[in-house]
Amino acid sequence: MIELKNVSVSFGRKQVLNDFNLIFPVQKISILIGPSGCGKSTIVRLVNGLLTPDSGKVIFDKEELSTANVRDMRLKMGYVIQEGGLFPNLTAEENITLMASRRLKWSKSKISLRVEELCTLTHFDEENLNKYPAQLSGGQNQRVSLMRALMLNPDFLLLDEPFAALDPIIRSGLHVSLLEIFQKLRKTVIMVTHDLHEAAYLGDNIVLINDGSIVQAGSINELIDNPSDPFVTRFIEAQRSHLPEAKK
Amino acid sequence: MRFIFTILLLLFGSASVAQGIRVGSKKFTESVVLGELARLLAVQNGLRAEHKKELGGTRILWKALHGGDIDIYPEYTGTIQQEILAGKKFNNFSEIEKYLNSIGLSVIVPLGFNNTYALGMLKSRAKEFGITKISDLRKHFDLVFGFGNEFMDRGDGWPALRRRYRLPQKDVRGLDHDLAYRGLVGGSLDLMDLYATDAEIEYYDLFVIKDNLNHFPEYNALYVYRTELEKEYPEFVKSISALRGRIPDSKMIRMNKRAKIDGIPAAQIASDFLNEEFKISIRVKTDSFWSRLVKNTNDHLLLVLISLSAAIFISIPLGIFSVRHPRIGQIVISVTGIIQTIPSLAILVFMIPLLGIGAGPALMALFLYSLLPVVRNTHSGIIDIPKHLIESADALGMTDFEKMRYVQVPLAARSILSGIKTAAVINVGIATLGALIGAGGYGQPILTGIRLDDIGLILEGAVPAALLALLVQGGFDLLERIVLPRGLRLKD
Numbered sequence: 001m002i003e004l005k006n007v008s009v010s011f012g013r014k015q016v017l018n019d020f021n022l023i024f025p026v027q028k029i030s031i032l033i034g035p036s037g038c039g040k041s042t043i044v045r046l047v048n049g050l051l052t053p054d055s056g057k058v059i060f061d062k063e064e065l066s067t068a069n070v071r072d073m074r075l076k077m078g079y080v081i082q083e084g085g086l087f088p089n090l091t092a093e094e095n096i097t098l099m100a101s102r103r104l105k106w107s108k109s110k111i112s113l114r115v116e117e118l119c120t121l122t123h124f125d126e127e128n129l130n131k132y133p134a135q136l137s138g139g140q141n142q143r144v145s146l147m148r149a150l151m152l153n154p155d156f157l158l159l160d161e162p163f164a165a166l167d168p169i170i171r172s173g174l175h176v177s178l179l180e181i182f183q184k185l186r187k188t189v190i191m192v193t194h195d196l197h198e199a200a201y202l203g204d205n206i207v208l209i210n211d212g213s214i215v216q217a218g219s220i221n222e223l224i225d226n227p228s229d230p231f232v233t234r235f236i237e238a239q240r241s242h243l244p245e246a247k248k
Numbered sequence: 249m250r251f252i253f254t255i256l257l258l259l260f261g262s263a264s265v266a267q268g269i270r271v272g273s274k275k276f277t278e279s280v281v282l283g284e285l286a287r288l289l290a291v292q293n294g295l296r297a298e299h300k301k302e303l304g305g306t307r308i309l310w311k312a313l314h315g316g317d318i319d320i321y322p323e324y325t326g327t328i329q330q331e332i333l334a335g336k337k338f339n340n341f342s343e344i345e346k347y348l349n350s351i352g353l354s355v356i357v358p359l360g361f362n363n364t365y366a367l368g369m370l371k372s373r374a375k376e377f378g379i380t381k382i383s384d385l386r387k388h389f390d391l392v393f394g395f396g397n398e399f400m401d402r403g404d405g406w407p408a409l410r411r412r413y414r415l416p417q418k419d420v421r422g423l424d425h426d427l428a429y430r431g432l433v434g435g436s437l438d439l440m441d442l443y444a445t446d447a448e449i450e451y452y453d454l455f456v457i458k459d460n461l462n463h464f465p466e467y468n469a470l471y472v473y474r475t476e477l478e479k480e481y482p483e484f485v486k487s488i489s490a491l492r493g494r495i496p497d498s499k500m501i502r503m504n505k506r507a508k509i510d511g512i513p514a515a516q517i518a519s520d521f522l523n524e525e526f527k528i529s530i531r532v533k534t535d536s537f538w539s540r541l542v543k544n545t546n547d548h549l550l551l552v553l554i555s556l557s558a559a560i561f562i563s564i565p566l567g568i569f570s571v572r573h574p575r576i577g578q579i580v581i582s583v584t585g586i587i588q589t590i591p592s593l594a595i596l597v598f599m600i601p602l603l604g605i606g607a608g609p610a611l612m613a614l615f616l617y618s619l620l621p622v623v624r625n626t627h628s629g630i631i632d633i634p635k636h637l638i639e640s641a642d643a644l645g646m647t648d649f650e651k652m653r654y655v656q657v658p659l660a661a662r663s664i665l666s667g668i669k670t671a672a673v674i675n676v677g678i679a680t681l682g683a684l685i686g687a688g689g690y691g692q693p694i695l696t697g698i699r700l701d702d703i704g705l706i707l708e709g710a711v712p713a714a715l716l717a718l719l720v721q722g723g724f725d726l727l728e729r730i731v732l733p734r735g736l737r738l739k740d
């Protein structure tokens with residue numbers, strides 16, 4: 001369980017989160033959704049300590065995140081961002097295994113076993129492991145990024161719009177892979193998206209945020225059938241397909 | 249940092265260890281010939297002798313003599329009075345001599361000739377304007393004057409001359425003495441300062457304008473040396489003292505002419521003189537083109553390589569430090585930037601009291617010049633790394649060191665390398681100035697070439713220096729392919 005408790009964050013005079021409370025349940029896929037600029041990335045960055053709250057706490061199970069434990073906690077958190085964040089000076093494999101080999105000093109065989117496992121899991125062709133990010137497609141790079149996040153078998157997985165920059169066909173391929181991974185690994189996942197279809201397809205618990213506050217949290221059906229606020233309906237309506245009936 | 253600086257001082261400072269007699273000379277021919285005379289007399293006494301010739305000015309020689317980097321050099325009474333001891337009041341030269349003795353220096357005076365300053369014009373120009381004495385210049389305010397740099401601000405130089413004669417000229421340029429001759433003959437200058445024993449006066453058929461108010465003092469030639477020499481090498485002091493009164497104007501003018509007009513090497517001229525006057529015969533060997541080239545290349549490469557390696561060694565950590573501590577970093581970058589704006593010759597001269605003359609101060613100056621490009625490029629290379637990559641490194645749980653090692657430095661490699669390349673190319677160029685303070689290198693033939701108006705000699709320094717700069721550039725382009733992480737070379 002990850003809990004944000006009475007968290008406030010502001011940038012200069014702009015208050016992004018004010019006394020914000022949210023719980024991400026264990027082994028559930030929580031989706032943060034909402035208009036751009038509403039504070040989704042801020043929440044994720046609070047969780048992995050890239051951002052420290054002005055006040056309030058971030059708590060993992062019983063342990064509060066602090067400067068003293070943040071580095072160790074991060075080893076238990078995989079993080080994937082829209083840009084991929086792969087280091088261009090390293091091959092796909094080096095990106096994936098950097099921490100395992102350099103920090104944790106895993107043996108060669110343990111590393112290669114794990115990489116093999118991850119390639120299967122993410123449907124990544126092992127032939128491409130020696131390639132550099134610049135030699136791989138956007139979709140392949142996001143799979144590498146996902147493998148890097150999963151390498152140390154973390155308890156938590158943080159995904160901040162991981163597929164936003166990909167074209168729809170690649171993206172839907174990755175959706176399938178991701179669902180498969182979620183179902184197999186049963187991790188506590190926080191995923192940010194602004195795409196309702198993605199949220200509905202992957203998420204157990206959808207948290208709709210607007211302007212730094214939670215508007216409604218629940219399953220996709222609850223949001224559709226039982227909107228707590230006109231904003232929920234407006235947000236959903238805006239993302240309904242507008243393809244003409246005849247062509248469906 | 250302080251520790252490293254101390255090491256550098258020791259390293260660079262000890263580069264100029266020499267034994268035997270160390271002779272200095274200024275960068276005009278007469279001084280070089282007199283320097284060679286002293287060197288040959290030392291050799292004749294069976295001593296090791298080194299001639300650091302063509303040093304960049306009176307002040308540099310004086311400091312070097314004071315600091316014990318050289319033992320002896322030729323000077324003039326007027327220069328000591330008007331330039332070196334300009335702030336002090338003396339009634340006659342024996343008072344000056346007493347003062348010099350009190351600071352551990354002695355003089356051999358006079359050698360015979362009086363190389364006073366004079367003003368000169370082309371005869372045809374002087375006639376055209378009807379100028380015979382300096383007072384006549386008052387009526388011709390649009391004449392273009394070109395004076396040697398030292399003449400521009402010495403006690404009896406241009407400012408005093410102008411006051412004395414109330415001269416109106418505004419267009420007055422400071423330039424190298426030997427280049428001034430070229431300007432005068434070429435027509436871009438109307439008038440210049442002359443040394444009375446310059447061979448060019450006769451050669452170019454110049455008119456020496458009469459100093460009708462007796463403004464210029466005497467410039468009797470002399471040797472000034474460290475008094476300790478009398479204990480260390482009495483036989484040398486005895487030999488060189490024998491030159492007293494033996495070089496009248498006519499002989500010096502002839503030696504200058506042989507050097508500048510006939511292109512005879514200074515060593516040969518000095519040896520011929522000793523042979524004629526004292527029946528001392530000393531074989532002088534002149535270095536071949538190739539041996540000179542090898543020596544100059546060697547000197548030059550050492551200057552560049554040592555200073556650059558030291559700069560890299562310090563600058564990359566300094567650049568990284570500047571990223572981690574932005575406030576201090578800003579100061580570091582500003583300071584290295586300020587160093588870069590100091591004229592190179594000034595840095596060289598600043599270093600002399602600390603490090604003497606020779607390779608030491610040159611290395612230090614080149615080192616200081618190399619700091620900025622490397623520090624700045626290391627800093628900007630790291631700062632410019634996209635934020636999401638740095639955050640990804642953080643999010644993986646990397647320590648600051650791991651982040652530097654695996655992400656920041658490799659990603660900044662291209663920028664760092666190009667900073668090093670810039671520093672190296674600048675270094676190759678600036679190192680040519682090292683010759684002015686006795687560090688040798690490709691600057692040496694350039695200086696000699698300017699002094700003797702010998703294009704061949706100038707090219708002997710300028711061409712290899714340019715080639716070396718190109719080579720360095722090419723070398724770094726090649727190096728970039730080798731050391732740059734492969735993933736960064738794929739796409740830009």
Ligand SMILES: Nc1ncnc2c1ncn2[C@@H]1O[C@H](COP(=O)(O)OP(=O)(O)O)[C@@H](O)[C@H]1O
Nearest residue numbers: 011012016034035036037038039040041042043
């Ligand atoms: N480093 C920052 N400095 C200033 N403002 C920021 C910074 N990061 C985010 N913000 C602002 O905070 C708000 C929330 O940002 P973010 O959490 O990134 O939104 P999103 O929901 O699109 O991920 C936005 O208005 C954004 O402009």
Ligand SMILES: [Mg+2]
Nearest residue numbers: 040041042160
């Ligand atoms: Mg965002």
